[in-house]
Amino acid sequence: MKLETNNIVKEKALEIKNLNIGYKSKKHETVVAHGISFDLIQGELTAIVGINGIGKSTLLRTIGAVQPKLSGAIMIDGKELSTYSTLHLASKISLVLTEGLATKNLSVIELIALGRQPYTNWLGTLSVQDKEKTKEAIQLVEIEALQHKRCYELSDGQLQRVLIARALAQDTPLMLLDEPTTHLDLYHKVQLLKLLKHIAHKTNKTILFTTHEIEVAIQLCDKMLILNKENSVFGQPCELIKEAHFEKLFPTDMIQFDANSGSFKIK
Incomplete structure (x- = not known):
């Protein structure tokens, strides 16, 4: 409609x-x-x-x-x-809820890449397109400098941006x-x-x-x-x-x- x-x-x-x-x-x-x-x-x-x-x-x-x-x-x-x-x-639909992360030991880029799960094969292997979508999400939310940090190293505001980037990567x-x-x-x-x-x-x-x-x-x-x-x-x-x-x-x-x-x- x-x-x-x-x-x-x-x-x-x-x-x-x-x-x-x-x-x-x-x-x-x-x-x-x-x-x-x-x-x-x-x-x-x-x-x-x-x-x-x-x-x-x-x-x-x-x-x-x-x-x-x-x-x-x-x-x-x-x-x-x-x-x-x-x-x-x-x-x-992508969701960013208030529940805490199961683990904060993932790197930022690893967490964002999880947004691609609906599109990966059963092994979870990232394709070239999956990696590109992850990169685009990182750039759009302007967290390039954080992508290799561990999530436990982030402030609340930084982590919120990462979660938004994960939802964006889900496309x-x-x-x-x-x-x-x-x-x-x-x-x-x-x-x-x-x-x-x-x-x-x-x-x-x-x-x-x-x-x-x-x-x-x-x-x-x-x-x-x-x-x-x-x-x-x-x-x-x-x-x-x-x-x-x-x-x-x-x-x-x-x-x-x-x-x-x-x-x-x-x-």
Whole structure:
């Protein structure tokens, strides 16, 4: 399916229709949020924001097929997510989650090359193309100087770039990142999100991430999803500001959103 944006026709990268997310056991179903609907198109950076515990990570993990949906539709290239095999889905979606690495003894280039696993043979042998994709990812994230270091030698910000490079090496049209700016100072938060926006626009990849950095996301993202248990809203940051959706995020007795500056003020 295609969308026309500023007279440029772009493909839909992801379609979410009336999605309910949460957890299900044999006897009980816990709905975290329901009725979520939005579409993402190629080459845009989109943030999922909302209060703590609202289900941002749950939504991202559900879209990434890490956990099952409760109901609704998740469509990639017009096909329901559940119809994809694990291997085929690995060529469509790459994930950067908050779980720690199983081992940090790998070199940076070895870790990034693991992103090529969906395309290698059963021995995991890297082809010329696999090595080229790994090299391109390293260059795009600007970590050439780190490629021969061991991962345990890296700072949090450097390791985050390496994990993004691994997802880039996987060469999927859709990238999902859970809280990529955690543990970073403001400068490095902005630096990383500007890098993600550059990658989305330059490579035409669709990047969806969760964040608590609402004010930074307002300034840098193409689209935003404000997640609520009910009535989640989606659109360009300027549209969401105009429609006063950020004012409803937090109790107004303590925090107030200033639409003129696009920032939150303490009352």
